[in-house]
Amino acid sequence: MGKSDLPSATDAPDRVRTITDLARIAGVSPGTVSRALSGNSLVNARTREKIEAIAREHGFRPNQMASKLRRQKTGVIGVAIPLGHDVRQQISDTFFMTLLGYLADELTEKGYDLMLRRVIPAQDEDWLDRFIGSGMIDGVIVIGQSDQFERIENVADGYLPMVVWGNHQEGQRHCVVGTDNRLGGKLAAERLIAAGAGSLAFLGDTQPVEFAARFAGAREVAERMGVPIQALPTHLSVDRMTLEVAEHLEAILGECDGIFAATDTMAVACLKELRERSIPVPASMRIVGFDDLPISSHTVPPLTTVRQDIAAGAKGIVDLLLRRLEGDDTESLVLPPHLIARATA
The missing domain is CATH 3.40.50.2300 (Response regulator)
Known part of the structure; x- marks a missing residue:
């Protein structure tokens, strides 16, 4: 989100000039406001009606260029790595690099580019909503649930094209690919x-x-x-x-x-x-x-x-994400682990 999207320090508390202002009044995230105003049916009707009513009350009109961009296909898939559990961990971690390599191969083969974000949630509580609402990506892959399980769950309620590498729990709402x-x-x-x-x-x-x-x-x-x-x-x-x-x-x-x-x-x-x-x-x-x-x-x-079969996991993530981009509310994919017996035990 650019500087022009941020509320001015001199604005009155109830002045609505941006999506961020409207989100503050509505008590939701900027991403939810963006999806509601674009007519996204994944935002529940009550929330959408509330946001639309507040927008009408304040004479708010979303930036038309940004709205147009959000409706178009970008050919880019966002990949976010949240590090709420250890802010000093680097993307150069061998596991991340291995999984990213397989994901890049799969996405490129399907005609998509990849946009990567290393996220420190304590510095950006709305990191996932901002990424999704940026208009720069068609869908998002989250690598690791970290300590962000509830945030991912909340976003999954109103955003379909998201797949997470992580652990599956009975009853969870977001789509996961990962090992048992x-x-x-x-x-x-x-x-x-x-x-x-x-x-x-x-x-x-x-x-x-x-x-x-x-x-x-x-x-x-x-x-x-x-x-x-x-x-x-x-x-x-x-x-x-x-x-x-x-x-x-x-x-x-x-x-x-x-x-x-x-x-x-x-x-x-x-x-x-x-x-x-x-x-x-x-x-x-x-x-x-x-x-x-x-x-x-x-x-x-x-x-x-x-x-854990990282190559199969990457393929599963991309396959499920592409189905979700077509509107299919897919199930999670849990891969079986295998003991590889060598010399240390």
Whole structure:
């Protein structure tokens, strides 16, 4: 949204010159106002009538050029990566780059360009509405639910062409493509215990929906088999991760002999720290990662991990999004995880 769209500091509180002003009075997001005034049937009738009434009352007319642009096809799909859980994480993260590569391949093949946004929700609460209402994209892909689950749910109520890479929960309203993370957590814990681990640690932040599901699955198996398990919060930004992994290992060595890392990147950091301490893997410490990124087969020793099929996920995201652009209210797609047994457990 450009400077001309922002309300002037000298405007009266009830002056309506922009969509943002109207949204403030109506108590909704600018994106909802934009969709309501363009006649989008996905905005419920009561909300649309309320917004139209306020617009008439204040003599508001939306920018005609912007409205025209929103009605046209842009040939661009927006990809947003919300980082509410860890604002220092970078898009250069190996998982993001792997998924983005597959998405770019799929979108290009279907004739679409890609517009990428790294989002810090604390700095822009309406990040998703702004992106959708910008008039620059035909649809949106969100990579990761982070701590933005409810915001994504609210947008899904009035916006159809959106697909999210993330964890599926029973009853949720937004369309998701992703791995069965809870089952993946179960596979990881079962492997560690079968390999002889008598006490487990989960490395990762259990606030994001996907990681919470992975930990829940591992904890279910551990409790059923009478094996203690603890969660050790670990950031995904490399600078924090390295320090936190070192601190965690100092705290658990001697009492824990099995680590389930929430990502392969964390597992690789564990291997590095253990090697520097001359602690043999898997003789003294077993490790299982998650993702099966290309690096996992090249570590020393090669990493046992839970594979999520990122290539199939990217294809599923694009296929579902294109169907949604045609008006099809699609179901979510949950992919099965697979344990890739290598040498660390």
